[in-house]
């Protein structure tokens with residue numbers, strides 16, 4: 188199944204919550220997720236393979252934005268069940284021309300079953316919730332309408348069994364211990380990017396791509412396990428390089444410190460993290476660069 192929806196509604200938070208591990212980065216800024224991320228939940232008698240996708244938004248200008256939207260719309264075509272994620276804090280809208288309306292039209296045309304997940308219920312007063320769910324139900328014949336808080340965990344435990352009811356029967360696709368398709372190297376790059384999203388403002392988060400140049404595990408099995416990671420933060424312009432590095436290198440240092448702690452938690456051992464910043468003029472306009480950074484699937488044909 189696929190988790191789709193507008194940016195910032197909490198798709199990645201929900202994916203992490205459902206699989207019980209952090210495989211997708213999360214930030215308060217929209218357009219955090221740049222590629223499809225698989226998460227697998229295996230339980231008693233069911234297995235759910237979930238795709239987290241970039242938020243759907245317009246305008247879709249430039250190759251990066253277009254590839255984000257294509258990744259999300261493409262996911263709809265590949266799954267048995269579409270879960271549209273929306274926020275309880277906003278009134279329902281799924282009219283023509285709206286992002287949700289567009290997604291629902293894609294789902295309808297595909298003939299796929301469609302669930303609505305109403306997230307962030309912790310932010311609305313209880314009496315407001317029922318009318319909101321009813322209003323959503325008027326907009327589309329959802330197979331399931333499910334309110335929860337991915338952040339707080341409220342009402343999350345019933346979601347997987349309810350979704351499993353909507354999925355076709357079949358043998359499990361993954362061994363029970365598989366949680367994600369994300370390699371540790373990619374997760375490390377993402378955890379650095381997460382700190383860029385959290386610690387910089389304005390256009391900087393959207394101008395940074397992270398590439399892990401070295402991921403040295405040769406001392407991982409030793410007496411004092413260590414993984415050595417060297418990553419480059421590519422910015423689009425020279426002026427952004429200075430902002431990202433900060434006065435006396437303070438900002439880059441702070442990004443590195445926090446990212447290293449997150450990567451250590453993921454890998455379960457000490458990490459040396461070296462970061463450097465390079466100008467890769469206009470990388471977000473270049474399909475080649477997008478492919479190199481893993482934000483675009485392999486070339487078609």
Ligand SMILES: Nc1nc2c(ncn2[C@@H]2O[C@H](COP(=O)(O)OP(=O)(O)OP(=O)(O)O)[C@@H](O)[C@H]2O)c(=O)[nH]1
Nearest residue numbers: 194195196197198199200215218219220242337338
């Ligand atoms: N209050 C509240 N905040 C939430 C909840 N779920 C997610 N958030 C917050 O919403 C913001 C966006 O979360 P993400 O999981 O990154 O959202 P997303 O839909 O993956 O966003 P994109 O990747 O940009 O499309 C973060 O600040 C989360 O902490 C929730 O249930 N309640």
Ligand SMILES: [Mg+2]
Nearest residue numbers: 198199219220
């Ligand atoms: Mg996301």
